[in-house]
Amino acid sequence: MAGILAWFWNERFWLPHNVTWADLKNTDEATFPQAEDLYLACPLAFCIFMIRLVFERFIARPCAMGLKIQANGPQKAQPNAILEKVFTAITKHPDEKRLEGLSKQLDWDVRTIQRWFRQRRNQEKPSTLARFCESMWRFTFYLYIFTYGVRFLKKTPWLWNTKECWYNYPYQPLTVDIHYYYILELSFYLSLLFSQFTDIRRKDFLIMFLHHVATISLITFSYVNNMARVGTLVMCLHDAADVLIEAAKMANYAKCQILCNLLFAMFAILFISSRLGVYPVWILNTTLFESWEIVGPYPSWWVFNLLLILLQLLHSFWSYLIVKTACRAISKGKVSKDDRSDIESSSDEDDSPPPNQKHHSSSTNGTNKNHGTNGYLTGAPYPDEH
Template identity: 85%
Template sequence: MGKSKDLSKEFDKGQIVMARVLGQSISKTAALLGCSRSAVLSAKEKIKGTKIGDQGVMAGFLVWFWNERFWLPHNVTWADLKNTEESTFPQAEDLYVACPLAFFIFIIRLVFERFIARPCALGLKIQAHGPRKAQANAILEKVFTAITMHPDEKRLEGLSKQLDWDVRTIQRWFRQRRNQEKPSTLTRFCESMWRFTFYLYIFTYGVRYLKKTPWLWNTRECWYNYPYQALTVDLHYYYILELSFYLSLLFSQFTDIRRKDCLLMFMHHVATVSLIMLSYVNNMARVGTLVLCLHDASDVLLEAAKMANYAKYQRLCNVLFIMFALVFISSRLGLYPVWILNTTLFESWEIVGPYPSWWVFNGLLVLLQGLHIFWSYLIVKIACKAISKGKVSKDDRSDIESSSDEEEVAPSAHKHYTNGTNGSHGTNGFLSSACHDEH
């Protein structure tokens, strides 16, 4: 009995010590997250007893998540990065504003597309109506909605006998029915014009800001005195605006034009948002600005080429696409590994040394490089096909275009391809909804 009482007392003491440790940890975590003093005291009161309840579990999770050994270099604590009268450092609570700002950006987008982009599209004679609707047929509609949108030859022959239609007519019906679900050219133009406008603004802002910074010309400046690098107003604005925009893309992807590569783009947006947040919290913002500006450069040209395509300015579209391909490949396969990955992997290792979040940060950057290689391969493949044959076949276009445009005309052995820009055929047909947002 005596031994069991002693064990019970030791257990109670252990719980009390744990509660005190958690209380101290809550203070540090709350200070990091910008919690009020009353919230800190309330959290401490809740775990003052000898039993560790749900609040203690939550506090323990926060302590684990914000572990300094993961986020920061060796011998650096969150207390070292608190804001003072002399210096301001990135704080986790700075990112809170990104979510409401992302919603605000989405509202601005809706207004922009309705009152600015749409009149511009109509002024360029871009058609507002969508693809031709398929003839009403209950049997084919049931097959389309309940069984398959792409019937095989056996099913086509069965439907042909059942309806007394020839196979070509049924193929045309399914093609028109699939196209019926797609947005109009005007909708595509408005979406591209919004992206073009934002990318042009943010890229211009990034270049104007970075040309005044020493780390644009010498990337080793990203790591000197790291992580004790003060946060400027311009850098904070640049980061929060980029984060908010990518958050808006992340959520609006489910309401935007449906893309074939939507899963790939979703993964890209998640990686981008994670990189922005991670690099801000552990104050890798200097190299982060280089990554952001580099990625925005080619996006401006891509959206401009798509707008020219929708407006049927063939030559302008071709020129813009060539410029986009050159900038994309040179920046993503040239500058990115030589300039960005070199400084994050090697210069930072030499000056600062590795730590856990350093590995995560570089892992995400390498993941982006993998996406760059994949997209560059598709761009080169389609560009070569367009140059050699004067057209881009449907299968090739579907590799890179996101909404998989299909010809609305019936298949014909003697059908001639033209240089039209309607997305059906022609040298730049793949731009009809294009590989958007290849960041």
């Protein structure tokens, strides 16, 4: 075990040339980031998750009820043992051949069976109230951490001159503000990583999972090798747009369409300008070029920049989806769908219970392809998704 740890914490990988871990041990004069500091993030992530449950129950839920957001979920499908067995044991999305077989077996028309499966799938989806509570929690945290980051960073020299991130590196002392900022961000993203499996499932589940893993890796990486200064810039930049998208979702759930459209437009502008403009020009420029000039490359430097570039690729992918959503919104007059979610809509369909007698009708699927959601990070803000 000792050999594995020695290999993992190899100074030649983690630190610049001629720097050892002994040089970064805490002293009476200065405190430096230590890997064991990050152990605190795991229990804190659990605490954040518990705080979220309390927040959603006693703060977000009353706010939602005050806005008259419905607590009930989608209409339940009529009980049917045969269809339920197919749904749970075989497929949730029967093909045309199976639909026709079930139609003959039950003496129902194909359209009715399609509607039953659609209702049954929607039955497992969270209610609008649950979505609102989830978005309000994220909005509250992002607003707090972004406000904290701005108030902290505006007093630092590296906000105004990014070369300050690398002067005297890696012998830059760890301040209380940086330590608090890092531990809180890491704990939050750890809680997101695990709660993603219990939250509303989205089309971009794997992309978001990759995003959370990359973010956690970047936070951990930059803390361990004391790239904390540039790390604070990355975190603050990313939190800015997240505040607006969660606000847009809440406006949508409250059926404030004009406010939803306005907030989404602000989000789109801020996201694209910050992630495709400020991020590469400001962040990648200093990590790739200014650090090369002042410090020089070393193995973990390459890995750190590779993670930052991976993040940039995700930014480009999401920007494409946002532009696609914006174009659709302009053509229809309102924000209605973002391709980053797989949540099905039920409000725009005829969800009447299946009849007892077969009716002759078209066998085409009645799903309206114009409904949908915005699944950025965690939620779906558009009113016609339910």
